[in-house]
Amino acid sequence: MAVAELSTSFTETATCFRSSQLSISSSSYSSRFSHHLRPSFRPLPRTRIPTISCSLTSDQVQIQAESPKGKKECYGVFCLTYDLKAEEETKSWKKLINIAVSGAAGMISNHLLFKIASGEVFGPDQPVALKLLGSERSVQALEGVAMELEDSLFPLLREVSIGTDPYEVFQDAEWALLIGAKPRGPGMERADLLDINGQIFAEQGKALNASASPNVKVIVVGNPCNTNALICMKNAPNIPAKNFHALTRLDENRAKCQLALKAGVFYDQVSNMTIWGNHSTTQVPDFLNARIRGLPVKEVIKDHKWLEEEFTEKVQKRGGVLIQKWGRSSAASTAVSIVDAIKSLIIPTAEGDWFSSGVYTNGNPYGIAEDIVFSMPCRSKGDGDYELVKDVIFDDYLLKRIKKSEAELLAEKRCVAHLTGEGIGFCDLPEDTMLPGEMSSRKDIFATSRSLLRQSREPQPLPVTLVHHHPVILLRLVPSEHLGLPPGMINLGR
Amino acid sequence: MAVAELSTSFTETATCFRSSQLSISSSSYSSRFSHHLRPSFRPLPRTRIPTISCSLTSDQVQIQAESPKGKKECYGVFCLTYDLKAEEETKSWKKLINIAVSGAAGMISNHLLFKIASGEVFGPDQPVALKLLGSERSVQALEGVAMELEDSLFPLLREVSIGTDPYEVFQDAEWALLIGAKPRGPGMERADLLDINGQIFAEQGKALNASASPNVKVIVVGNPCNTNALICMKNAPNIPAKNFHALTRLDENRAKCQLALKAGVFYDQVSNMTIWGNHSTTQVPDFLNARIRGLPVKEVIKDHKWLEEEFTEKVQKRGGVLIQKWGRSSAASTAVSIVDAIKSLIIPTAEGDWFSSGVYTNGNPYGIAEDIVFSMPCRSKGDGDYELVKDVIFDDYLLKRIKKSEAELLAEKRCVAHLTGEGIGFCDLPEDTMLPGEMSSRKDIFATSRSLLRQSREPQPLPVTLVHHHPVILLRLVPSEHLGLPPGMINLGR
Numbered sequence: 001m002a003v004a005e006l007s008t009s010f011t012e013t014a015t016c017f018r019s020s021q022l023s024i025s026s027s028s029y030s031s032r033f034s035h036h037l038r039p040s041f042r043p044l045p046r047t048r049i050p051t052i053s054c055s056l057t058s059d060q061v062q063i064q065a066e067s068p069k070g071k072k073e074c075y076g077v078f079c080l081t082y083d084l085k086a087e088e089e090t091k092s093w094k095k096l097i098n099i100a101v102s103g104a105a106g107m108i109s110n111h112l113l114f115k116i117a118s119g120e121v122f123g124p125d126q127p128v129a130l131k132l133l134g135s136e137r138s139v140q141a142l143e144g145v146a147m148e149l150e151d152s153l154f155p156l157l158r159e160v161s162i163g164t165d166p167y168e169v170f171q172d173a174e175w176a177l178l179i180g181a182k183p184r185g186p187g188m189e190r191a192d193l194l195d196i197n198g199q200i201f202a203e204q205g206k207a208l209n210a211s212a213s214p215n216v217k218v219i220v221v222g223n224p225c226n227t228n229a230l231i232c233m234k235n236a237p238n239i240p241a242k243n244f245h246a247l248t249r250l251d252e253n254r255a256k257c258q259l260a261l262k263a264g265v266f267y268d269q270v271s272n273m274t275i276w277g278n279h280s281t282t283q284v285p286d287f288l289n290a291r292i293r294g295l296p297v298k299e300v301i302k303d304h305k306w307l308e309e310e311f312t313e314k315v316q317k318r319g320g321v322l323i324q325k326w327g328r329s330s331a332a333s334t335a336v337s338i339v340d341a342i343k344s345l346i347i348p349t350a351e352g353d354w355f356s357s358g359v360y361t362n363g364n365p366y367g368i369a370e371d372i373v374f375s376m377p378c379r380s381k382g383d384g385d386y387e388l389v390k391d392v393i394f395d396d397y398l399l400k401r402i403k404k405s406e407a408e409l410l411a412e413k414r415c416v417a418h419l420t421g422e423g424i425g426f427c428d429l430p431e432d433t434m435l436p437g438e439m440s441s442r443k444d445i446f447a448t449s450r451s452l453l454r455q456s457r458e459p460q461p462l463p464v465t466l467v468h469h470h471p472v473i474l475l476r477l478v479p480s481e482h483l484g485l486p487p488g489m490i491n492l493g494r
Numbered sequence: 495m496a497v498a499e500l501s502t503s504f505t506e507t508a509t510c511f512r513s514s515q516l517s518i519s520s521s522s523y524s525s526r527f528s529h530h531l532r533p534s535f536r537p538l539p540r541t542r543i544p545t546i547s548c549s550l551t552s553d554q555v556q557i558q559a560e561s562p563k564g565k566k567e568c569y570g571v572f573c574l575t576y577d578l579k580a581e582e583e584t585k586s587w588k589k590l591i592n593i594a595v596s597g598a599a600g601m602i603s604n605h606l607l608f609k610i611a612s613g614e615v616f617g618p619d620q621p622v623a624l625k626l627l628g629s630e631r632s633v634q635a636l637e638g639v640a641m642e643l644e645d646s647l648f649p650l651l652r653e654v655s656i657g658t659d660p661y662e663v664f665q666d667a668e669w670a671l672l673i674g675a676k677p678r679g680p681g682m683e684r685a686d687l688l689d690i691n692g693q694i695f696a697e698q699g700k701a702l703n704a705s706a707s708p709n710v711k712v713i714v715v716g717n718p719c720n721t722n723a724l725i726c727m728k729n730a731p732n733i734p735a736k737n738f739h740a741l742t743r744l745d746e747n748r749a750k751c752q753l754a755l756k757a758g759v760f761y762d763q764v765s766n767m768t769i770w771g772n773h774s775t776t777q778v779p780d781f782l783n784a785r786i787r788g789l790p791v792k793e794v795i796k797d798h799k800w801l802e803e804e805f806t807e808k809v810q811k812r813g814g815v816l817i818q819k820w821g822r823s824s825a826a827s828t829a830v831s832i833v834d835a836i837k838s839l840i841i842p843t844a845e846g847d848w849f850s851s852g853v854y855t856n857g858n859p860y861g862i863a864e865d866i867v868f869s870m871p872c873r874s875k876g877d878g879d880y881e882l883v884k885d886v887i888f889d890d891y892l893l894k895r896i897k898k899s900e901a902e903l904l905a906e907k908r909c910v911a912h913l914t915g916e917g918i919g920f921c922d923l924p925e926d927t928m929l930p931g932e933m934s935s936r937k938d939i940f941a942t943s944r945s946l947l948r949q950s951r952e953p954q955p956l957p958v959t960l961v962h963h964h965p966v967i968l969l970r971l972v973p974s975e976h977l978g979l980p981p982g983m984i985n986l987g988r
Contacts, residue, residue: 089762111605114826120614144820148827151748151812153761153834254645267647268583318645326638332608333642340647 084127084158096127096158098213100173102204103180103222104132104162105141107328111335112177117149117157121339122346129159133169133180166207173212177338178204178232181222190434191415191427194224198419201228205235214238217384219245219341221334223434225279226358226373227412233360233373234420242385246358248275248283248375249344250330250337254318255285258311259292263300269293274377274392275356277405278412280433283375284401285315289392308397320436348382354389355379365390368402372409408433578621578652590621590652592707594667596698597674597716598626598656599635601822605829606671611643611651615833616840623653627663627674660701667706671832672698672726675716684928685909685921688718692913695722699729708732711878713739713835715828717928719773720852720867721906727854727867728914736879740852742769742777742869743838744824744831749779749809753786756805757794763787768871768886769850771899772906774927777869778895779809783886802891814930842876848883849873859884862896866903902927 084090099116101109109132115121116128130149134142142162149160163169170176181197184190201220208216216239220229229246233239252275260267272291276284287307292300301307322330344355358375361368365388368374377389394402411429418425578584593610595603603626609615610622624643628636636656643654657663664670675691678684695714702710710733714723723740727733746769754761766785770778781801786794795801816824838849848871855868859882862868871883888896905923912919 110826111608114605114830118614118830120612140819141821144816147812147816147819148824150751150761151744151824151827152830153747153750154830155762158760250645253647256647257644266652267644268649318641322638322641325634325641327635330642330645332604333645336608336612336646336648 089155090127093125093127093156096129097122097174098129098131098172099175099177100131100133100170100212101177101179102133102166102169103178105134105138105145106179107331108179108221108334108338110145111332112179112338113145113149114152115335115339117152117154119154119156121342122156124156127156127158129161130157131169131171131173132160132162133166134162134164136164139164166204167211170204170207170211170216173208173216175342176204176208176212176216176218177221177342178218178228179221179338181228184434190224190429190432194227194412194415194427195419195425197222197224197228198231198416201232202235202419205232208232209236209238212239215240215243215384217243217245217345219247219338220358221247221338223279224412226277226375226409227416229358229373230360230413231416231419241360241362244360244373245341246279246373246375247334247338247341248279248356248358249341250334251275251279251283251285251315251375252356253333253337253340255290255311255315258314258318259287259290259297259301262303262306262311263292263297265292265300271350271353272377273356274354275375276398276402277375278409278433279358279375279435280405280408281316281431281435282401282405282408282433283312283316283435284398284405285312286377286392286398287311288395288398289377317436344378345380345384345386346382347380349379353379357386359386359388364388366392366394366402369406369410372406372413374406374409583649584621587619587621587650590623591616591668592623592625592666593669593671594625594627594664594706595671595673596627596660596663597672599628599632599639600673601825602673602715602828602832604639605826606673606832607639607643608646609829609833611646611648613648613650615836616650618650621650621652623655624651625663625665625667626654626656627660628656628658630658633658660698661705664698664701664705664710667702667710669836670698670702670706670710670712671715671836672712672722673715673832675722678928684718684923684926688721688906688909688921689913689919691716691718691722692725692910695726696729696913699726702726703730703732706733709734709737709878711737711739711839713741713832714852715741715832717773718906720771720869720903721910723852723867724854724907725910725913735854735856738854738867739835740773740867740869741828741832741835742773742850742852743835744828745769745773745777745779745809745869746850747827747831747834748812749784749805752805752808752812753781753784753791753795756797756800757786757791759786759794765844765847766871767850768848769869770892770896771869772903772927773852773869773929774899774902775810775925775929776895776899776902776927777806777810777929778892778899779806780886780892781805782889782892783871811930838872839874839878839880840876841874843873847873851880853880853882858882860886860888860896863900863904866900866907868900868903 084093084096101113103109104113113130113132117130119126122128132142132145139162146160146162149157161169178201181200182193184193201222208218218229218232218236218239220232222228225246225248229244233241233244236244252273255275256270256273257267259270259273263269270290270292271294272289274284274286274289276286287297287301290297298304298307319330340355341357344357349355354377356375357378358373359378361372361374361376362370364370364374364376366376368376377392378386379389380386408429411427413420415425415427415429417423578587578590595607597603598607607624607626611624613620616622626636626639633656640654640656643651655663672695675694676687678687695716702712712723712726712730712733714726716722719740719742723738727735727738730738746767749769750764750767751761753764753767757763764784764786765788766783768778768780768783770780781791781795784791791801792798813824834849835851838851843849850869851872852867852869853872855862855866855870856864858864858868858870860870862870871886872880873883874880902923905921907914909919909921909923911917
């Protein structure tokens with residue numbers, strides 16, 4: 001087996017990378033956005049505390065081109081400041097929270113951002129600031145998103161800012177929803193994707209470490225999300241490892257629905273659903289611990305052959321079937337599952353129930369290998385934190401499959417060691433385990449990949465870890481299986 | 495001026511049309527959906543009252559192909575029935591309401607349906623049934639939408655049904671949100687669009703009249719929405735004329751935001767915003783009656799030249815600017831404005847405030863011509879009904895512009911007389927008044943036009959009113975002005 005070994009000087013370059021990124025970003029902004037400045041309306045006199053950003057129309061921009069007083073977070077958008085405490089309706093509200101979203105011009109974000117802005121996610125007394133991360137090519141699209149948010153008149157949405165530099169966009173973020181990732185192009189190996197997206201998440205991890213709130217909660221959606229979350233976490237040593245999540249909630253939701261369908265009950269009757277492992281075809285939807293109307297699944301669904309042989313595949317193939325029918329990937333339901341994932345952390349978990357999230361394995365009570373990001377059952381007190389559930393049971397069938405997903409994640413981890421500070425990228429991924437449906441229509445790809453093209457297309461100072469654009473060589477032992485998708489299909493999102 | 499005159503026997507054909515449509519539709523369904531039947535799960539014993547529909551996977555469909563017991567509203571989806579009253583959590587809920595949405599496979603609907611299903615629109619104790627209308631070509635896409643709704647596990651969403659026959663889909667509908675409309679293709683005149691979409695809305699009006707709840711509330715979004723709403727209403731004589739709305743709420747929202755930007759206040763400080771007239775470039779955003787922080791706009795914004803010369807254009811061009819930036823039409827903010835429009839009818843209007851809606855002019859207190867659908871200021875007690883606001887003021891500037899929009903709507907009405915039962919289609923539309931931004935990306939067009947292609951492409955028995963495919967000839971007196979959009983752009987949605 002041919003293996004490429006690339007040693008890197010990881011820790012030494014982090015600081016240097018950060019400062020060079022910052023300066024590059026600032027200078028490119030000042031030239032690119034020099035015409036995007038604060039317009040000359042006369043605000044009514046009042047205390048200035050939070051910020052509202054509204055999008056500029058072209059003539060307003062021109063009028064203001066001579067007086068560059070724009071604040072960084074308001075470039076390209078209309079900025080107002082005002083006092084929430086001055087209004088009767090708003091003075092009982094909580095303190096504004098900053099929510100950063102990457103891939104903000106893509107379809108998943110287009111659903112998610114409006115849910116957050118409406119108050120549906122964080123509640124009716126929680127004002128929000130949205131910080132949208134995109135690429136230089138997507139800046140116009142981000143402005144369009146900001147305009148639509150503005151036209152929606154959401155009372156709780158008190159700031160919208162857009163940017164292409166994660167160090168700026170992640171500033172003081174209390175939530176980072178990392179949706180943007182490069183989709184897998186035709187002929188691209190999973191190892192290529194691990195490397196390319198890994199570089200993005202390494203950079204974003206560094207940016208979070210440097211700029212975000214020290215207790216920022218990070219939900220990684222861009223694939224391969226478990227290993228991307230691990231890379232991000234490893235590059236953000238100042239942020240608690242527990243704060244990083246890889247999204248497996250859509251898998252959990254799909255699993256609940258499939259069990260409900262089989263049992264002939266409404267989906268709200270299915271509880272205690274765990275997705276174990278990787279967000280890939282090695283994922284393990286757990287029908288041993290799940291319950292239907294409070295009873296073990298196996299007592300309700302007597303067709304155990306279906307549970308063992310068809311159920312998991314149904315969950316995994318859902319995205320592929322959806323693309324065949326709908327013609328694009330599941331943006332809306334993915335956004336819903338991100339909302340579910342956030343709410344699971346800010347609302348106490350129902351008594352006796354739990355939810356799944358890809359989280360760091362250190363200290364887990366299940367004997368799963370340490371130092372990977374693995375989907376496991378969690379409970380939360382609603383404080384943003386979680387604890388792993390202890391009272392779960394295992395049988396040989398479940399353990400065997402968990403071990404397979406664990407082995408895959410350990411292999412993925414070896415494959416991105418050059419991005420996690422462990423020195424050597426060593427790829428040995430025997431199968432193509434991308435979920436069918438992990439692709440996107442051309443439009444989706446265009447919108448979200450724009451967010452990422454800067455990293456790969458534009459010359460910029462890079463740390464040692466990023467200089468090697470494709471540092472990993474994969475020897476594929478088994479031909480790729482796309483599980484029902486035609487050859488050449490590309491992946492993105494859920 | 496060349497004018498085509500086409501007399502039709504309107505009232506005589508309505509009944510015949512309805513029954514032939516129904517039979518055609520049923521037979522095409524039974525052959526097309528013969529493989530989409532009820533699967534053989536064993537439901538837990540319980541009372542069956544409402545219906546839940548979930549989508550079938552292909553193997554389940556095949557298993558069930560031999561036992562055709564599927565209910566009409568469940569074809570192509572998995573159907574369960576159960577008892578809301580049997581569950582502690584749900585027994586205090588309101589009675590299920592039926593909400594029909596046309597153009598359900600399009601982007602606006604993709605945002606709207608998930609908002610309705612989440613409970614954001616009708617409240618946390620209002621279970622909903624979604625009835626999705628599409629074309630035969632969009633059935634697969636509609637199934638994809640149903641699958642995503644299912645995967646979202648919305649507790650309040652208790653039924654999803656899909657169909658291509660408005661007579662079936664509108665059955666017992668208490669709300670009909672008519673989003674689907676044929677987009678204007680390159681070179682297509684506004685008169686062509688009035689005719690082609692008018693035929694669709696004539697058919698849907700007949701279907702509502704025959705099938706929907708007698709007090710169904712209808713919101714027409716597909717353009718040209720005012721005249722489409724008029725056509726729909728005229729074809730549904732059993733439904734109160736007051737129940738028909740043409741959506742001008744996005745215009746209202748945009749107008750509020752532009753006034754807020756100019757005044758330097760947050761948009762929630764702008765109230766009493768009326769859009770008068772047609773959803774076209776003759777629309778009149780009313781800055782005479784609107785208020786900022788409770789004060790007349792002209793007292794807050796001293797730049798009256800801006801109000802008179804720039805404000806209206808800013809509102810109208812917003813959609814066009816958005817498309818230039820974002821690359822597609824404003825689906826998300828349009829969906830938000832539809833939600834706003836619904837909520838304005840089911841939540842009492844705030845004291846002293848009002849909202850805009852395109853409604854029937856008969857009995858209006860403003861001297862606007864009767865028998866058209868004109869956007870005017872409304873208030874509601876939250877009972878689904880509204881009353882027109884009496885305490886508004888007019889000046890010459892406002893009146894003159896209202897008269898222009900009124901003249902346009904009267905001309906549009908003459909142009910579609912063959913579809914409203916008034917016998918003669920007579921088109922004399924001097925200007926192209928489509929709003930810039932009334933177009934769609936190719937993807938949007940594909941998704942939403944699929945819903946409408948059946949009418950124009952497939953042979954089917956038609957009533958006399960529909961036999962003439964292009965019964966109206968337009969002599970254009972003034973070249974079309976696309977107000978900043980490149981030639982050949984096509985229109986859809988907002």
